[in-house]
Amino acid sequence: MNKQQLFEQIQSKKSFLCIGLDPVLDKLPKHLLKYEDPILEFNKQLIDATHDLCVAYKPNTAFYETRGVKGWDTLVKTWKHIPKDIFTIADAKRGDIGNTSAMYAEAFFKEESSEMSFDSVTVAPYMGKDSVTPFLAYQDKWVILLALTSNEGSQDFQAKQSGNQKLFEQVITTSQQWADSNQMMYVVGATKPEEFQNIRNLAPNNFLLVPGIGAQGGSLSAVCEHGLNNQCGLLINAGRSVIYASNGEDFAEKAREEALALQQEMEQILKAANLI
Numbered sequence: 001m002n003k004q005q006l007f008e009q010i011q012s013k014k015s016f017l018c019i020g021l022d023p024v025l026d027k028l029p030k031h032l033l034k035y036e037d038p039i040l041e042f043n044k045q046l047i048d049a050t051h052d053l054c055v056a057y058k059p060n061t062a063f064y065e066t067r068g069v070k071g072w073d074t075l076v077k078t079w080k081h082i083p084k085d086i087f088t089i090a091d092a093k094r095g096d097i098g099n100t101s102a103m104y105a106e107a108f109f110k111e112e113s114s115e116m117s118f119d120s121v122t123v124a125p126y127m128g129k130d131s132v133t134p135f136l137a138y139q140d141k142w143v144i145l146l147a148l149t150s151n152e153g154s155q156d157f158q159a160k161q162s163g164n165q166k167l168f169e170q171v172i173t174t175s176q177q178w179a180d181s182n183q184m185m186y187v188v189g190a191t192k193p194e195e196f197q198n199i200r201n202l203a204p205n206n207f208l209l210v211p212g213i214g215a216q217g218g219s220l221s222a223v224c225e226h227g228l229n230n231q232c233g234l235l236i237n238a239g240r241s242v243i244y245a246s247n248g249e250d251f252a253e254k255a256r257e258e259a260l261a262l263q264q265e266m267e268q269i270l271k272a273a274n275l276i
Contacts, residue, residue, distance in 0.1 A: 001119050007231040009055045014267040018056035020239030022063045029251045041079045049252040053259040058089040079116045087119045095124035095131045102134040109138045124184030125171050136179050150189025172202045181205035190218025196226035211237045224269050
């Protein structure tokens with residue numbers, strides 16, 4: 001999915017919502033435990049209930065890898081269940097020397113190898129250009145580079161001043177030379193809304209994947225005030241607040257209610273910005 005197609009999905013659904021599929025077995029509704037693969041059933045019902053309200057799904061691969069071979073199989077089947085007109089993000093946060101990164105890229109992008117072909121993968125930039133370019137070799141795929149994350153520890157390194165820029169600003173500035181806004185996105189946490197104006201100056205045309213809304217306390221309106229661009233340019237991720245809206249048999253219905261509330265707020269924001 002290219003940038004224009006993603007924007008068209010945003011306009012069509014009046015939403016820039018991304019739902020994080022990060023299931024924990026102990027938190028699943030108990031009635032699902034009768035299924036051979038409770039996590040897959042959980043994901044499938046969530047997707048069926050919300051796919052018309054969101055433009056992206058983001059499984060965090062750690063929640064699947066922890067279950068070994070069975071978990072990886074669940075990830076594959078989850079990817080296959082997502083409608084093909086929805087943007088998919090493998091939240092894997094990979095990054096290593098070139099030949100290893102090439103294998104990571106194949107794992108998430110090449111269906112012939114792994115039975116999965118996500119639209120994008122999150123990548124850690126710490127090891128530099130040669131750890132990122134193997135992912136960029138897939139011309140129809142996206143790299144979502146970690147820039148300024150939503151966790152408290154992001155201040156340990158990302159916000160450190162080096163010369164006239166903070167480290168996360170250097171990441172954005174330097175990586176702009178590796179790929180354009182048709183192949184590169186950035187992770188920017190909703191818990192740092194004061195930084196969005198500066199980030200938009202550094203990356204005016206790139207999409208930003210924004211975690212931290214909802215359970216982590218980020219504000220949708222604060223992010224949008226400075227984060228929107230002329231193609232929306234934002235994918236707002238909501239995870240726990242949606243998928244764990246209920247732990248009863250109505251979990252999918254309650255997840256839909258949470259997603260709908262976010263979609264309706266996003267619709268008003270898009271209208272106010274004359275994007276729909």
